[in-house]
Amino acid sequence: MKQKTARILAYAVVALGAGQAATAADQSQMMSNCNSYAAHHLHVSTSDIASLSYQGQRVDGTHAVNGSTTSGQTFQCSFNRGGTHVVNWYHSGGISSGGAVDESQMLSSCNTYAAHHLHVSPSEIASLSYEGQRVDGTHAVNGSAASGQTFQCSFDRTGTRVVHWYHSAPTDCPADVSEADRYRYPGCN
Numbered sequence: 001m002k003q004k005t006a007r008i009l010a011y012a013v014v015a016l017g018a019g020q021a022a023t024a025a026d027q028s029q030m031m032s033n034c035n036s037y038a039a040h041h042l043h044v045s046t047s048d049i050a051s052l053s054y055q056g057q058r059v060d061g062t063h064a065v066n067g068s069t070t071s072g073q074t075f076q077c078s079f080n081r082g083g084t085h086v087v088n089w090y091h092s093g094g095i096s097s098g099g100a101v102d103e104s105q106m107l108s109s110c111n112t113y114a115a116h117h118l119h120v121s122p123s124e125i126a127s128l129s130y131e132g133q134r135v136d137g138t139h140a141v142n143g144s145a146a147s148g149q150t151f152q153c154s155f156d157r158t159g160t161r162v163v164h165w166y167h168s169a170p171t172d173c174p175a176d177v178s179e180a181d182r183y184r185y186p187g188c189n
Helices: 002-042 103-118 179-184
Strands: 049-057 063-069 074-079 086-092 125-133 139-145 150-155 162-168
Touching: 002 049, 002 063, 002 074, 002 086, 086 103, 103 125, 103 139, 103 150, 103 162
Parallel strands: none
Antiparallel strands: 049 063, 063 074, 074 086, 125 139, 139 150, 150 162
């Protein structure tokens, strides 16, 4: 009986050690992914990333990796529970040498702008994507609302102000639309 208990305990220790090694490998992979993600979004080389550190798993299950660049920008990559992809991105401080615009700020501003102009809650904005800078210097952010409406926010050259707004409503009339919301759907008129 003692020998069997000792064997079970030995297997548990080995399994525990293997679990810790996998966690270290996962942390390393998240830091590597954050390095690439930050370099891409900050428009710098991966060698311009000065520091990275795994901050741990939050109460909601997401993982945080903090870092900084050689030019003084700081950032955080938030990973999903499994640590496989970035679900939230934040950066501040310093100006990159390319004078790059803040894509995340444009996405946030467009989310608020669209919610206000579509008369919906910001949580009803289903998707947003930065499409890039046009030849005239303006920046495009495309999105869609849960109701099916699509929209585009056009930002000035600096990416700080919406200079043009476009949206299209769905053409059909949903069966459950309220009288107060009928104006949103051309098919209801």
